[in-house]
Amino acid sequence: MSESTSEIAVENLTPEQAERELEYLAYEIARHDRRYYQEDAPSIYDSTYDALRARNLAIEVRFPQLKRDDSPSDKVGAAPVSKFSKVIHSVPMLSLGNAFNDEDVVDFSGKVRRFLKIADEVSLPITAEPKIDGVSATIRYEKGRLIVGATRGDGLVGEDITANLRTISDIPETLTGENVPDIVEVRGEVYMGHADFAALNARYESEGKSPFANPRNAAAGSLRQLDSAITASRPLRFFAYAWGEMSAMPATTQMNMVAAFKSFGFEVNPLMRRCENVEDLLEVYRDIESQRASLDYDIDGVVYKVDDLVLQGRLGFVSRAPRWAIAHKFPAEQATTILRDIEIQVGRTGALTPVAKLEKVKVGGVDVSNASLHNEDEIIRKNVRVGDTVIVQRAGDVIPQILGPVLEKRPENSAAYVFPDVCPACGSKAIKDVNPDTGKEDAIRRCSGGLICPAQAIEKLRHFVSRNAFDIEGMGAKQVEAFYADGRIKNPAEIFTLEKRDADFPKQLNDLEGWGELSANNLFAAISQRREIALNRFIYALGIRHVGATNAMLLARTYGTFEKLQAAMDAAEEEDSEAFQELLAVDKIGLVMIRSLRAFFAEPHNRDVLAQLLNEVTPIPVEAVRLDTAIADKKIVFTGSLVIMSRDEAKARAEALGAKVVGSVSKNTDLVVAGPGAGSKLKKAQELGIEVIDEETWIELSAG
Numbered sequence: 001m002s003e004s005t006s007e008i009a010v011e012n013l014t015p016e017q018a019e020r021e022l023e024y025l026a027y028e029i030a031r032h033d034r035r036y037y038q039e040d041a042p043s044i045y046d047s048t049y050d051a052l053r054a055r056n057l058a059i060e061v062r063f064p065q066l067k068r069d070d071s072p073s074d075k076v077g078a079a080p081v082s083k084f085s086k087v088i089h090s091v092p093m094l095s096l097g098n099a100f101n102d103e104d105v106v107d108f109s110g111k112v113r114r115f116l117k118i119a120d121e122v123s124l125p126i127t128a129e130p131k132i133d134g135v136s137a138t139i140r141y142e143k144g145r146l147i148v149g150a151t152r153g154d155g156l157v158g159e160d161i162t163a164n165l166r167t168i169s170d171i172p173e174t175l176t177g178e179n180v181p182d183i184v185e186v187r188g189e190v191y192m193g194h195a196d197f198a199a200l201n202a203r204y205e206s207e208g209k210s211p212f213a214n215p216r217n218a219a220a221g222s223l224r225q226l227d228s229a230i231t232a233s234r235p236l237r238f239f240a241y242a243w244g245e246m247s248a249m250p251a252t253t254q255m256n257m258v259a260a261f262k263s264f265g266f267e268v269n270p271l272m273r274r275c276e277n278v279e280d281l282l283e284v285y286r287d288i289e290s291q292r293a294s295l296d297y298d299i300d301g302v303v304y305k306v307d308d309l310v311l312q313g314r315l316g317f318v319s320r321a322p323r324w325a326i327a328h329k330f331p332a333e334q335a336t337t338i339l340r341d342i343e344i345q346v347g348r349t350g351a352l353t354p355v356a357k358l359e360k361v362k363v364g365g366v367d368v369s370n371a372s373l374h375n376e377d378e379i380i381r382k383n384v385r386v387g388d389t390v391i392v393q394r395a396g397d398v399i400p401q402i403l404g405p406v407l408e409k410r411p412e413n414s415a416a417y418v419f420p421d422v423c424p425a426c427g428s429k430a431i432k433d434v435n436p437d438t439g440k441e442d443a444i445r446r447c448s449g450g451l452i453c454p455a456q457a458i459e460k461l462r463h464f465v466s467r468n469a470f471d472i473e474g475m476g477a478k479q480v481e482a483f484y485a486d487g488r489i490k491n492p493a494e495i496f497t498l499e500k501r502d503a504d505f506p507k508q509l510n511d512l513e514g515w516g517e518l519s520a521n522n523l524f525a526a527i528s529q530r531r532e533i534a535l536n537r538f539i540y541a542l543g544i545r546h547v548g549a550t551n552a553m554l555l556a557r558t559y560g561t562f563e564k565l566q567a568a569m570d571a572a573e574e575e576d577s578e579a580f581q582e583l584l585a586v587d588k589i590g591l592v593m594i595r596s597l598r599a600f601f602a603e604p605h606n607r608d609v610l611a612q613l614l615n616e617v618t619p620i621p622v623e624a625v626r627l628d629t630a631i632a633d634k635k636i637v638f639t640g641s642l643v644i645m646s647r648d649e650a651k652a653r654a655e656a657l658g659a660k661v662v663g664s665v666s667k668n669t670d671l672v673v674a675g676p677g678a679g680s681k682l683k684k685a686q687e688l689g690i691e692v693i694d695e696e697t698w699i700e701l702s703a704g
């Protein structure tokens with residue numbers, strides 16, 4: 001994304017901005033899904049994540065034609081990582097819609113009744129049960145024997161964790177009881193109890209390992225062990241509450257299905273109740289809520305399900321969730337404590353994040369001593385000072401947040417917090433972007449020492465060697481990480497002196513594990529080959545914020561040489577200078593990009609590394625853009641597979657001819673190049689009456 005459209009209200013977005021925003025949201029949501037589902041390390045509040053999803057949906061509702069093929073609205077969770085083999089769920093494992101207050105529950109019941117045409121006075125039994133805060137799993141039995149068990153994954157495909165599930169004593173190896181159907185797929189939640197969690201963490205800490213943040217993460221981490229002996233050593237438990245494929249149904253209601261699972265040998269939650277009306281549901285909700293603190297496991301709400309399975313079948317599903325069920329979430333748990341300090345952490349992308357260091361306090365049964373304060377504005381908005389007594393909240397678990405200070409308890413000598421304007425990790429200037437559409441400053445301050453900041457180093461090096469950047473054969477993300485860790489490569493320039501310095505290290509490259517004479521020499525040769533590199537790749541490789549591959553190409557074409565680009569940035573020091581205004585007048589180079597480039601070039605640390613890099617590497621000018629071609633300024637979509645050219649080549653050709661390559665078809669698209677296997681984009685283009693050509697025609701058209 002070149003510019004931030006995130007602050008523009010959905011109703012004010014232009015189609016172009018909406019398209020860009022949908023692309024950004026798809027990327028961002030997928031990234032957070034991965035962090036949550038695959039890495040068990042969420043990095044944003046659940047509420048922020050929900051807001052991203054809500055915004056995505058709102059934009060799709062306003063611009064239905066822009067909905068992406070990979071829209072997050074059509075997905076649940078994240079696709080599984082590859083270390084376990086895949087299991088395709090015979091019946092998808094979906095998610096639940098949320099209710100946040102009593103009114104939402106009344107709405108839910110009303111909608112169900114209207115859908116089924118059931119009058120208010122007719123009884124409609126609905127069950128209520130705790131929503132367990134663990135990890136969902138499905139276990140398949142054939143002829144009463146456990147065959148396979150899997151995680152939810154993205155809802156359609158999960159990971160095969162059979163061996164790990166077998167270690168959980170609540171999950172029977174063989175089903176017991178009468179009338180067990182031939183195929184039974186039981187679904188439920190794997191979780192860790194509070195007492196077990198505390199003991200596990202205490203053991204971890206005594207062994208010098210970093211403890212789990214909460215029982216959910218501990219359960220998730222334990223389930224994804226490749227060695228099931230480790231899982232077996234973790235005190236995991238399981239509640240059965242749902243099912244997938246069943247060759248025969250042992251019951252006709254939700255309540256009795258769960259009773260059947262109990263008779264098969266599963267643990268089921270004892271707090272589940274069957275209610276006749278909404279008032280009863282809300283009463284059970286309050287009852288369960290009042291028991292929450294004394295339960296030995298985490299719950300984050302109450303799930304309501306229409307009891308009658310025939311009615312469930314009629315209600316069916318809508319997008320990611322059943323119409324017949326809803327999760328009524330508990331409000332966040334709170335506590336007060338003292339804010340001892342504010343520490344600034346620098347993220348991998350250079351964002352400076354203030355972290356509140358708190359006097360340890362229990363919030364909803366979990367010890368809390370850190371909380372995120374998001375950013376500088378948040379500290380001001382919340383009016384918190386070091387020394388304050390603050391209210392802390394755990395919303396939907398994970399990272400606790402600070403709601404605000406208890407002003408009556410503010411110490412007399414306290415002072416407002418002054419946010420640093422230099423990066424604590426490297427000393428470079430830390431600056432904020434300004435959004436040109438709104439004129440507002442970005443809330444996040446970022447370190448501008450991209451090339452030298454240790455906090456960003458690995459990320460920047462990974463980017464530097466990535467496919468659209470230096471693309472050095474034999475040097476991927478894994479290698480730069482290892483080289484950074486052993487001190488061989490600390491900045492991009494050092495890649496090119498690796499061979500020269502090889503003898504200085506106690507172990508030479510060919511003596512390192514996984515390396516030999518041949519592979520080391522091949523790597524040195526591959527590095528040498530890149531000493532000459534296309535200017536656009538060189539610019540892109542620098543990892544300057546807002547300068548993605550497309551903008552790097554634009555800059556390369558506009559300036560021709562790196563020296564000219566650098567000179568233009570130096571000349572444009574003041575924003576009211578002529579040079580700056582000239583820059584701004586260049587079509588498509590926006591204020592945000594210029595500011596970001598300026599900040600990068602103004603940082604002496606970056607200049608040093610750039611100078612070192614330019615000693616080693618020569619950027620080769622790229623051809624200027626031709627503006628006299630048939631497709632200049634046209635928006636082109638490539639879809640399906642291209643047989644003759646690679647996608648990258650087709651894109652580069654289109655851009656060289658002045659066209660813009662976009663990801664999805666909208667009424668603003670001028671041309672669609674469709675290859676074999678083209679699907680929804682081709683269909684949309686045909687519906688919108690947009691010109692569609694095949695690859696051969698494209699090659700003729702783009703030949704000159």
Ligand code: IVH
Binds near residue numbers: 135242325
């Ligand atoms: S029912 C088709 N019941 O909540 C719906 N889910 O947000 C099947 N969960 O993925 C789910 N306790 O991991 C159901 N008593 C309960 C639950 C429960 C926890 C989790 C489950 C699901 C998620 C949906």
